[in-house]
Amino acid sequence: MLEASANAQLSRTVLVRIRSVLPALRPSERAVAELVLSDPSRAATMSIGDLAEECGTSTTSVVRFYKKVGYGGYSDLRLDLARETARESVAHGVPAEVYEDINTADSLQDIVSKIAFNETMSIADTAQVLDVEQLARAIDVVASSRKIDIFGVGAGGLVGQDLQQKLHRIGLVSFVWSEVHAALTSAVLLDAECVAVAISHSGATDDTVDYLKAGKAAGAVTIAITNHADSPLGLAADIVLTTAARETPFRPGAMGSRIAQMMLVDCLFVGVAQQSYEASIDALRKTHAVVQSRKLRRGN
Numbered sequence: 001m002l003e004a005s006a007n008a009q010l011s012r013t014v015l016v017r018i019r020s021v022l023p024a025l026r027p028s029e030r031a032v033a034e035l036v037l038s039d040p041s042r043a044a045t046m047s048i049g050d051l052a053e054e055c056g057t058s059t060t061s062v063v064r065f066y067k068k069v070g071y072g073g074y075s076d077l078r079l080d081l082a083r084e085t086a087r088e089s090v091a092h093g094v095p096a097e098v099y100e101d102i103n104t105a106d107s108l109q110d111i112v113s114k115i116a117f118n119e120t121m122s123i124a125d126t127a128q129v130l131d132v133e134q135l136a137r138a139i140d141v142v143a144s145s146r147k148i149d150i151f152g153v154g155a156g157g158l159v160g161q162d163l164q165q166k167l168h169r170i171g172l173v174s175f176v177w178s179e180v181h182a183a184l185t186s187a188v189l190l191d192a193e194c195v196a197v198a199i200s201h202s203g204a205t206d207d208t209v210d211y212l213k214a215g216k217a218a219g220a221v222t223i224a225i226t227n228h229a230d231s232p233l234g235l236a237a238d239i240v241l242t243t244a245a246r247e248t249p250f251r252p253g254a255m256g257s258r259i260a261q262m263m264l265v266d267c268l269f270v271g272v273a274q275q276s277y278e279a280s281i282d283a284l285r286k287t288h289a290v291v292q293s294r295k296l297r298r299g300n
Contacts, residue, residue: 014080015040016125016244017069023204023228025068028061033069036081044081048074119259125244126260130267138239139271141221142167145195148174149220151183151211152199159225159261160199166269169287170280180207187211190220197223201245201257203231212236225261241268 018033025033032055036043043051052059066077106114142148148167152160157178164176177183187196196215200208203226213236216222224237227245234240243260273280 013125013128014069014077014084016129019244020129020228020242021068023202023231025065026061028055028057029065029068031055031057032062032065040081041085044078044085046078122243122245122260123263126242126263129242129244130264131240131242134239134241135267135271138223138241138268139275141195141223141239142172142197142268143272143275145221146173146193147190148172148195148197149183149186149190149215150174150176150197150199151178151180151187151208153178153180153205153207155258156199156201156205156208156225156261159258159265160197162262163197163199163265163269166265167272170273170276170283172272177211180211183207183211184214187214187220188218190215190218192219192221194218194220195223196220197225198233198237199225199261200231200233201227201243201261203228203233205233209233209236225264227257227260 015037018037022030022033032051035051035055046054048059048062052062055061062074066074069077071077071080148164150160150164152158157176160176160178164174167174175186177186190196194215196212198208198212198215203209203224209232212222212224212233216236216238221239222237223239223241224233225241225243226233227243228234229240229242234242241264243257243264245257245260273284
């Protein structure tokens, strides 16, 4: 199992691997990671001393950083950074400047290009890191559950609302909670026929972790949707669905995570609907028709 996990980690791109280890880094190591992620093409050209100096840290911190990402030497990290930025640039036809964070000199077109690129790559990276076996398990338990409870805070709550609406439209009993006390009181009443879904980009939101633990203690199967599988939320869950959202200081988790989480939720929903294809299609037709009829009556 450990060998499989290590192989899966090494199969990810360097940028995805750096993002995945962020919560486990020391402050000095995280400073290095954030600089590399903000401009990987430039970081690929820097010496270890220059990188340490710009981050305000030591070369020892840089060494600890690249070892935690899985590299034996700094030159290997630089080579992968150069390869990955070149690959993405060629594959998506974007200039190196698009990798940089939004700044005050950017035109509105620059902002559009940077956001579009980062959100496109968040989806592509998530598709790469998503464990299909975990997704299949999640689909099976949701499709066969008596009730699905969903909880998230902030952007996670918005994604939870989307998931609940989708499941409700195909006839599954589901609830989304945006207030922690309501979520906890519902979680303790779950049982082995129920599923508790918790959504948190960081996986470290106390309210979300407490909710999932309460659902698990009550006997429910627990699912975490997070960017960090080794976070408190990921470690508390029976099933972990991992995103690979791209963050920058100007685009924090609340923005960067949402598009990746929505893509993952769509995969979960379609998989669940596929298991009862005819019934799901019938339910979707009925729900679409009743809403459409109101639009027609109003002349919209």
